Amino acid sequence: MQTTIWTVDSSVDNLITYPQIQQAAQFLKQNEVVAFPTETVYGLGGNAESDEAVAKIYEAKGRPGDNPLIIHISDRQQLNSFVEEIPEKASRLMDEFWPGPLTVILNKKEARLSDKATVGLATVAVRMPDHPVALAIIKACGLPIAAPSANMSGRPSPTTAAHVAEDLNGRIAAIVDGGPTGVGVESTVVDCTEEIPVVLRPGGITAEQLAAVVGEIRMDPALSDKTKAPKAPGMKYRHYAPNAPLYLVDSSREKIQQLINEKRREGLLVGMLTTEENQAFYDADKVIACGSRSRLETVAGSLYETLRAFNDSPVNIIFGEVFPEHGLGNAIMNRLKKASGQPVIS
Template sequence: MSDTERLFPDNAGLDRAAELLRSGELVAFPTETVYGLGGNATDDRAVGGIFAAKGRPSFNPLIVHVPDIDAALAIAEFDVGAERLADAFWPGALTLVLPLRAEAGIAPLVTAGLPTIALRVPDHPVARALLQRAGCPVAAPSANPSGRISPTTADHVLAGLGGRIAAVLDGGACPVGVESTIVGTYPQPTLLRPGGLPAEAIEACLGAPLAAHGGGISAPGQMASHYAPDSPIRLNVTDARPGERLLGFGPMESDLNLSPSGDLTEAAANLFRHLHALDATAAPIAVAPIPEHGLGRAINDRLRRAAAPRD
C-alpha cells in the first residue's frame, strides 16, 4: 500500500474518507474514546483487511459503529434492558453486545463466529459525520497493531499503522482516552469490559448490579495481554527502581502524572498518551496505584492487561 493519507475533518476530508470506506478501504477516525480503524462491516474484504493490518487474531470480534439507534435496530435484536441503556447513553462510550439479526448482512469475521454483535453509536462529531456520509455500518477496533497501546491521536495511528491503511482522519486528541464500556444484556446484564462509561452509571440506569464476565472471548478487549507497550510494566508502586520511569497519580513526584489532582476523568484521558511517551524512552515503566472505582476500573483493567505476560 502507498503512504497513508492524513485527512482533516472538513467537507473534502470527510467526503474522501467516506468514499474510501465505501470502496472497501480502511480509514482510521477519531471517536471520543480512542481512534478506530474503520472498514465497511458488510464487506468481507474490508473486514479481513482490518484483521490483517492490525495482526489481530480472528477469534477476537469487532465493534460495529453506526450513526444512530435506528441503524443499530436494523442489525441487532434489542431487549428492554438494551433499549433503556441505548436511550440513556447513546451516543456515548457504551458498546452493547446483542443478538445479531440474520438479515443484517454483516461480514462473518466481524462477530468471530458468535451469534452476537457489538454495537456502538459514538459521541464524536467527526465520527458521526463520517458514519452519516459513509452510509454503511463501520467495523472499527482501535487503530493500532493488535495488543499494543491504543491510539488517542492521529500521530499514534500513523506510528503504528502508517503504510498499512488508506487514510487517517485527523480530528485531534480523543477526549475520553480509554475504550468504550461493553455490556451484554442477555440473559442478564453483564459487564464484559470496563471502559469510558463508569459501570456505576449503568447500574443506576438499570436499577440492578451488573453481573461479572464469566470468562472466554465474548466481546472485544478481553484478551489477557492487551494495550501493551514494548517496555515492561510494574503496577501499584510509589517509588521507581533505578532505571524505571514512574507514571504517577495524585500529588507525587513522577516522570509523568496521569492527574496530579487525582481526577480519574483526567487520568483516563491521559493514560494511553502517557504510556506512548514513556514507552518511547525504552525504559521499564512503574505505575502508581489507581483507585478501583468509576473510571479507575477501566484504567486498572488496561494497566493489568498491559502488564500481563506477553504471548
C-alpha cells in the first residue's frame, strides 16, 4: 500500500474546506484509515461504525484485538447516536475539559458502533480532541472516528508526522501532517458509569483538576497493583518502549552514575534519560534531557520523542530518572513504567 502524506497548516481559517481535509474525510468514508494530529499525540483514525475500518486499524498497528479503542467526535450531539445517557458528573467534566485531553467512559447504545471498536463491552470511551485538524476531519466526514495512537503497538506514541511515517508508512492509506502535537501524553481516561468517577488512565488532565470540578475522584487500583486487570484503552499491554531495555531509578544522581559506570565496565553502551537540570551531571554514551523538572509539561510534551531518540543510537541499556507521582507527574510515570516493564530500582 502506498501511503499518501498531506501537509496542512493548522492555523488557517475554514480548515474544513481545504482539499487535504476533504480528501482525508473521503478516505474515512471509504473505510480506509488515516493518521492525523490531535493535541496529545497523532491518532490513527477509522470509521467507528465499520468493522472493516476498525479491523484495518488493528492490523496496521499490530494491536491486540481485545484492546478497545477511543471514539473521537467533533460535536457533543454525536453522542446521542451511540451513548445511552450522559450522567451529570460526566456532563460537567465535558463542559470544563472538552475539547481537550479527556476521555470519558459511558454506557453505549447497541447496534451503532462496531463491536470491534469496543471489543463487545457495554461501555464506550469517547473524547473530543482539541486540535483544529482533527476536528475539521471529523466534521468533514460526519462520522464517529475510532483512533488509537498512530504507531506500531508497543512503540512510543507519535508526536510528529515523521514518527507516524517511521512506523506505518506503507501500512495505512494516508497521513495528515499538521505539525508537532502539544500535550505529548495521551488523554486522561475517566469511567463515569459509576457514582464516583474513576481515573483509569492518567493523562493531560490531572486528577486534581477533575476533583475541582466534580468532587471525589477515585484511581483505578490497576494503576498501582499489577495483579489487577486494567480497564482503560491502551493500558493492558506494555507500551511506549524504546528498543533498548529501560530501567527507572529512584535514587540520587551519584547512585545512578554508579549504575551507569557498572554497565559500561561490562562493555555495554548506556543511555541516560534525564532532565535539563541534571543533564550535565551524567557521563553516559547517550544523555538526553526530556524537559525541565520544574515544568513537567515540557517533560510530557517531549517524552515520546525522547524515547524514540534513543533508537537512533546503539545503546544497549537505558536508565531513567523518576518523577513525583502527583499532578502531571502521575501521567509521566505511568508512561515510563509502561515503557520499562521493570520494577523501579531504588
